Every structure is written in structure tokens, then in C-alpha cells.
Amino acid sequence: MTDTLVMPAVTAEAPEQRRRVRPSGGVDRFYRVVLRLGGGLVLVLMTLVGVFLFQKAGPALKLAGWSFLTTEAWEPESGRFGIAAVLVGTVLIAGVAILIAVPLATGMALYVSEYAPRGLRRILVGLVDLMAAVPSVVYGLWGFAFLQGHVIGLARWLATYLSWIPLLEVTGADPRDPLATETVYTSSTFIAGIVVALMIAPVICSIMREAFTQAPIGEREGAYALGATRWGMIRSVVLPFGRGGMIGGTMLGLGRALGETIAVYLIISPVFVIQPHVLQNGANSVSALIALRYGEAGEVALSALMAAGVALFLMTLVVNFGAAMIVARSRSGAESDS
Amino acid sequence: MPEPRRNTATLRQEDVLSALGAAVAAFCLTALVFYWIAPFTGVLGFMVCWFLAFLGLFAALVWLDRDGPAVRDRLVSVVVHGIAILLLSALVFVVGFTIMRGFAALVHPNFYVEDLGVTGPLDPLSEGGAVHALIGSLEQIGLALLITIPTGMLCAVFLAEMRGPFPRLVRTVVEAMTALPSIVAGLFIYATVLLMLHFEQSGLAASLAIGVMMLPIMVRAADVVLRLVPGNLKEASLALGASRWRTAWHVILPTARPGLATAVILGTARGIGETSPVLLTAGFNKAINADAFHDPQVSLPLATFMLIKSPQSSMVARGFGTAALLLLLVLLLFLIARLIGGRGPQDLTARQRRARARASARDLARYQRRTPPTTPIAVTEEVQ
Numbered sequence: 001m002t003d004t005l006v007m008p009a010v011t012a013e014a015p016e017q018r019r020r021v022r023p024s025g026g027v028d029r030f031y032r033v034v035l036r037l038g039g040g041l042v043l044v045l046m047t048l049v050g051v052f053l054f055q056k057a058g059p060a061l062k063l064a065g066w067s068f069l070t071t072e073a074w075e076p077e078s079g080r081f082g083i084a085a086v087l088v089g090t091v092l093i094a095g096v097a098i099l100i101a102v103p104l105a106t107g108m109a110l111y112v113s114e115y116a117p118r119g120l121r122r123i124l125v126g127l128v129d130l131m132a133a134v135p136s137v138v139y140g141l142w143g144f145a146f147l148q149g150h151v152i153g154l155a156r157w158l159a160t161y162l163s164w165i166p167l168l169e170v171t172g173a174d175p176r177d178p179l180a181t182e183t184v185y186t187s188s189t190f191i192a193g194i195v196v197a198l199m200i201a202p203v204i205c206s207i208m209r210e211a212f213t214q215a216p217i218g219e220r221e222g223a224y225a226l227g228a229t230r231w232g233m234i235r236s237v238v239l240p241f242g243r244g245g246m247i248g249g250t251m252l253g254l255g256r257a258l259g260e261t262i263a264v265y266l267i268i269s270p271v272f273v274i275q276p277h278v279l280q281n282g283a284n285s286v287s288a289l290i291a292l293r294y295g296e297a298g299e300v301a302l303s304a305l306m307a308a309g310v311a312l313f314l315m316t317l318v319v320n321f322g323a324a325m326i327v328a329r330s331r332s333g334a335e336s337d338s
Numbered sequence: 339m340p341e342p343r344r345n346t347a348t349l350r351q352e353d354v355l356s357a358l359g360a361a362v363a364a365f366c367l368t369a370l371v372f373y374w375i376a377p378f379t380g381v382l383g384f385m386v387c388w389f390l391a392f393l394g395l396f397a398a399l400v401w402l403d404r405d406g407p408a409v410r411d412r413l414v415s416v417v418v419h420g421i422a423i424l425l426l427s428a429l430v431f432v433v434g435f436t437i438m439r440g441f442a443a444l445v446h447p448n449f450y451v452e453d454l455g456v457t458g459p460l461d462p463l464s465e466g467g468a469v470h471a472l473i474g475s476l477e478q479i480g481l482a483l484l485i486t487i488p489t490g491m492l493c494a495v496f497l498a499e500m501r502g503p504f505p506r507l508v509r510t511v512v513e514a515m516t517a518l519p520s521i522v523a524g525l526f527i528y529a530t531v532l533l534m535l536h537f538e539q540s541g542l543a544a545s546l547a548i549g550v551m552m553l554p555i556m557v558r559a560a561d562v563v564l565r566l567v568p569g570n571l572k573e574a575s576l577a578l579g580a581s582r583w584r585t586a587w588h589v590i591l592p593t594a595r596p597g598l599a600t601a602v603i604l605g606t607a608r609g610i611g612e613t614s615p616v617l618l619t620a621g622f623n624k625a626i627n628a629d630a631f632h633d634p635q636v637s638l639p640l641a642t643f644m645l646i647k648s649p650q651s652s653m654v655a656r657g658f659g660t661a662a663l664l665l666l667l668v669l670l671l672f673l674i675a676r677l678i679g680g681r682g683p684q685d686l687t688a689r690q691r692r693a694r695a696r697a698s699a700r701d702l703a704r705y706q707r708r709t710p711p712t713t714p715i716a717v718t719e720e721v722q
Binding site for chain 2: 027028030031032034035036037038039040041042043045046047049050052053056103104106107108110111112114115116124126127129130131133134135136137138139140141142144145146150153154157198201205229230231232234255258259260261262265266287290291294302305306309310312313316317319320321324
């Protein structure tokens with residue numbers, strides 16, 4: 001006994017019954033063309049920037065070969081140049097910034113989403129966004145004119161008591177000598193890192209907050225009903241739910257920290273050797289190198305700077321795409337378009 | 339006897355009292371140990387020690403009549419509050435420091451009307467000003483917006499409205515370009531417009547550099563806003579017979595208008611404060627140059643950057659004044675963005691809601707005039 005499905009006779013005799021709606025009229029076709037043109041224009045512009053950068057970087061890369069990645073000096077006119085020193089400097093500054101910014105941003109995001117009174121929340125969100133909008137030159141100015149002089153004590157303390165950690169060592173300073181000059185602690189990776197941390201903390205914070213506030217109310221109340229304290233609820237519901245947002249936000253902040261120019265340029269005193277001692281005078285970054293040397297007119301020098309810029313761009317690109325992927329795959333990011 | 343009402347407030351009196359007590363005790367203890375017994379000085383170190391002692395004493399106080407999980411809960415709560423206060427006070431401090439140091443220059447009215455063209459390095463603050471940088475900033479950001487708003491909005495609508503492989507490609511490329519460091523955008527314009535096309539350093543070149551940097555940021559922000567427009571609004575419009583173009587113009591864009599305005603204004607705030615692309619492309623000029631197409635033109639962040647490195651204290655004060663001016667400009671933009679776009683689509687103020695109600699009543703009256711009341715609309719009962 002099989003049931004057979006019979007196709008209903010299609011309306012050959014009544015063509016009026018199903019009228020196909022034309023998808024678009026003349027105006028609509030024009031509208032689509034304009035939209036496509038707009039999208040294409042932006043695509044062409046952006047691709048042009050990328051392709052041009054790579055093409056311009058070509059000659060310098062060909063000249064330097066693999067030594068571009070291992071050379072510390074930057075003397076393009078004599079053919080000896082590489083990004084080993086500036087790349088390490090960039091990563092160190094960004095690393096210090098992330099180490100300081102992530103705890104601050106996590107705390108702030110938790111405060112806004114879990115602890116703050118409801119009426120205060122909108123104001124706090126606005127303040128954090130405002131902090132992200134403050135121009136980088138203002139942060140740089142603050143670091144240059146204020147922080148530089150006030151953080152030396154902390155730097156000396158760290159160098160004196162924690163110098164057994166390899167990165168915190170300072171050569172050429174004797175903590176037992178009360179008359180020793182303190183300039184060895186200025187213009188360091190550490191100070192630049194603190195300033196950059198203040199700039200990226202709000203960026204990280206707003207993404208984390210977005211993820212935390214989306215933690216489902218049912219699971220929160222479930223945790224409370226099982227007798228959890230507020231911290232217990234946060235640890236077992238909010239933090240696991242927002243993990244993707246936390247990692248993604250951190251990586252986005254890292255991308256910003258890698259590309260930061262002016263604040264770093266104002267604070268550091270550039271050196272072209274790998275300087276692993278973060279507390280010690282002398283640091284460098286790719287963007288500061290470009291700002292410092294763009295005026296040198298030579299063809300090779302410019303191409304070399306382009307190559308350094310491309311290396312920086314590739315680094316931020318990988319970090320940003322990684323962040324976008326992690327946010328999109330996480331539970332909190334699946335429903336939103338952040 | 340009625341059951342007493344339970345207190346469900348999350349702020350408990352005992353916690354507040356023990357926090358206060360712990361704070362006072364920690365202050366006294368730290369003051370004693372830090373300044374009298376141990377040979378330490380410094381406000382920063384004092385604050386850190388105070389906070390650590392506070393944490394310890396507070397935990398001990400809570401532990402007197404609560405168990406482990408409660409102690410951890412209160413400790414985390416205190417730490418989170420501390421971090422929030424720290425971060426907010428850092429913001430207030432950065433902003434306050436800049437404005438305070440810039441105050442010396444800001445109080446002179448000549449700061450807003452004069453340039454630095456004839457001001458020598460030793461002239462007092464009552465001469466010279468920053469109006470040249472202000473003009474430069476406004477012209478450059480205006481030119482950049484003139485380029486980025488039409489292309490950016492068109493591209494965002496394209497991304498939100500079209501489906502298929504092409505928009506996906508555009509979206510990926512735009513997202514990739516948001517990672518472009520601003521200095522590299524400046525370097526690109528420097529290499530193309532200045533060195534290959536032989537333009538001179540000018541406001542136009544600077545605005546192009548800012549535009550290259552701003553465009554992907556703006557497209558991305560606008561795309562996110564446009565995708566938040568509820569799908570049923572679009573479907574309703576299409577079902578009423580409107581074309582796609584009319585749907586976009588009369589439904590999608592008006593619904594997303596506050597969000598789009600916010601995206602544009604925040605992009606503007608970001609662009610106006612950028613120093614590094616301008617550093618490479620605009621050149622430096624001490625006098626007013628209102629012509630953005632020829633000769634170097636300085637902007638507020640660039641002027642700050644240049645002035646602050648000067649050895650003369652009056653020039654440094656002017657640098658702080660310029661920075662404060664820039665900061666106030668960004669604050670203003672930010673406030674406008676908050677006022678326009680603080681609410682999501684469909685979330686109306688009471689006044690907007692009344693306006694909608696009035697418009698709706700007018701429409702109703704119009705329909706009733708059109709359909710004579712003597713012939714009511716026939717309601718036919720169809721078969722089940």
C-alpha cells in the first residue's frame with residue numbers, strides 16, 4: 001500500500017492565477033548598478049593601497065633577501081637594513097600594553113555589565129567610548145610630560161627587586177648608588193607600553209562588555225538558584241560565555257597597539273639594536289621608524305620603509321582576522337555582528 | 339504574624355561598613371609602616387600598599403562571620419570596583435592634565451584668532467595663537483568627509499543589501515583594511531600623491547591620507563548599523579509594492595539614521611585626532627593657510643606634536659593649548675554623537691513618539707476623506 005502523491009494539475013487554463021512579480025523595474029536596476037559601483041569603488045581603492053604597498057616594497061625585499069628579517073641596523077643607503085630590532089621593539093611595547101590593559105579592561109567590563117547600578121551604566125559606557133576617542137597625541141603628551149617623570153620610581157623598584165626576570169633587567173644601573181642618574185629608566189619600552197595600554201584598554205573593554213552583557217539571563221538565574229555568590233555566577237556563567245569576546249577583544253587591542261605611532265614616537269628614544277630590557281632607556285617600533293625616517297629621499301630608503309610598513313600591516317592583519325574569527329565562532333559572537 | 343519582607347538589595351550594610359572600616363584601618367596601618375617604620379616615600383607606592391592592606395583587612399573582616407566563597411565574592415567585588423575607579427580616574431586625569439596645562443594658553447583670547455606666523459620663540463602667550471591649526475584641521479577633515487561619506491555610505495548599503503560572492507569579497511577586503519596602521523596610510527599617500535604625482539605637501543594630501551584611513555572604519559561601522567534594521571520593516575515595505583530603491587531610501591536609511599550619524603561622527607573624531615598620516619603629508623606651516631590645495635597646512639594634532647618638542651616653555655604651553663583645543667573639539671563631536679545616536683532604531687523619545695502619533699492620525703484622516711463613509715469597505719467571508 002503506497003501513497004502516491006499526485007501533482008496538482010498546473011494552471012494551464014488559468015494563466016492569471018500566478019503572476020510572476022518582476023524583481024525590479026528600471027529604477028531598481030539602476031539602483032543595483034549604483035550600489036555595485038559603490039562597492040566596486042571601495043574594493044578597487046582598498047586593493048590599490050594593498051597592491052601598491054607590496055609592489056613598492058618589492059625592490060627593497062629583493063635587495064635585502066632573508067636578511068631583512070634578521071638585520072638589526074637600518075642603513076638602507078649602504079644596503080644593510082632589516083626589521084629585527086624594530087619588530088621586536090613593536091612586539092615588546094604591544095606586549096607590555098596588553099599585559100597592563102587586559103586586567104584593567106576585564107575589570108571595567110565586569111563592573112559595567114555586572115556591578116554598576118543600572119542608571120550609571122549608560123554613562124559609564126559613554127565614558128569608556130570617550131576614552132577610546134581621545135586622540136593618541138593627547139595620550140602621548142600625557143606620557144611625555146607627566147608619566148615619564150613619575151614612573152621612574154616604579155621602574156627602579158621593579159629593576160631592583162625583580163631583575164631576576166630576564167626582561168626586567170637593567171644594565172648600567174646600580175640600585176645601591178644613591179647618586180646614580182635616573183635617565184637610564186626614561187624613554188623605555190615600559191613607559192611607552194603604559195601609555196599604549198591606556199589607549200587600548202577602552203577598545204578591549206567595549207568588546208568584552210558586549211560579550212558579557214549577552215550572557216543568557218536563564219543561566220545566570222540558574223547559577224543563583226543553585227546558591228552561587230555573584231562571583232560564583234560570573235565565574236561559571238559570564239566568563240565562559242564571554243570567553244570568545246575576551247580573546248577577540250584582546251587581539252583587536254593588540255592590533256591597535258602594534259600600529260600605534262605618535263604616542264610611542266613621543267616617548268621612546270630610538271635604538272637600532274634588539275633591546276630586550278623593557279625598563280631600560282631605548283626602544284623602537286616599526287611605526288616610529290617610519291615617522292622618523294620618511295624624509296630620507298632615496299628610492300631604496302623609501303622602498304625599505306614600505307617593506308617595514310608591509311610587515312607591520314601583515315602582522316596587524318593576521319591579528320585582526322584571528323580576532324574576528326574567534327569572536328564569530330564564540331557563543332556570544334554568534335548572534336551579534338561585532 | 340506576617341512574614342518580614344526580605345531584603346533583596348545587592349548592597350549589604352555590613353559589607354559597606356566593613357569596607358569603610360577596612361579602608362580606614364588600612365590607611366592608618368600603611369601610614370604607620372610606610373612613612374614611620376620603613377624608609378619609603380612616594381604617593382604611588384603609598385596608594386598601592388594602602389590598597390593591598392585594605393584587601394587583606396577587608397577579607398579578614400568578612401571572614402569573621404562568612405565562609406570561603408563569600409569572602410572570595412566580596413574580594414572580587416572590591417577589586418572590580420577598584421579597577422573601575424582606577425581606569426575612570428586615569429581618563430579624568432589625562433583629560434584634566436591636558437586642559438589644565440593648556441589653560442595658560444587658552445585664557446588668552448588671541449589664542450583663537452591669531453596664528454604663529456610672526457610669533458617669535460620668546461614672545462609671551464598674549465601673542466600668537468592656534469587658529470591656523472584649527473582652520474587646517476577643519477578643512478582637512480571636511481575634505482576627507484567629502485570623499486568618505488558618499489563612497490562609504492554607498493558601500494555600506496551595498497554590503498547590507500546585496501547577497502552573493504562579490505559583497506562577501508568586498509566585506510573581507512574592507513575588514514582587512516581596518517587593520518591598516520594609520521602611519522602606513524600616510525606612507526601610501528606620501529609615496530603616491532607626493533612622490534609619484536609630484537603634488538606638494540598640502541591639506542589635500544593630508545585629507546586623502548585621513549580618508550584612506552577612515553574609509554574602512556566608517557564602512558564597517560555603518561554596515562553593522564544597517565544590518566541592525568529589522569528585516570520585517572524591509573519586508574513590509576517590499577510587500578506594499580515599493581521598489582528596492584524606495585525601500586532603501588524611505589525605510590532602511592531613515593531607520594538607521596541615528597546609528598549612521600554616530601558612525602560618521604565617531605569616524606570624524608578618530609580622523610581629526612590622527613597625527614601620523616598628517617605628519618607625512620601635510621608639511622608644517624606656522625601661518626594661516628586657508629587654501630587646502632597648495633602649500634603646507636598644519637592641523638591641531640600636528641601643531642601639538644611640533645610645539646611640544648620645542649625647548650621654549652611658552653611654545654610648550656601653546657602645544658598644550660592646542661591639544662586642549664583638539665580635545666574639546668573631540669568632546670564636542672562625541673557629545674553630538676551621543677545626543678543623536680544614543681538610542682537604537684525604533685527606540686523613540688516621548689516627543690518623537692507623539693510626533694509619530696500625530697502623523698498617524700493625519701494619515702487616518704486622509705484615508706477617511708478619500709473613502710466616502712457611506713460605502714463601508716465590504717468584508718466578504720470566504721470559504722474556510
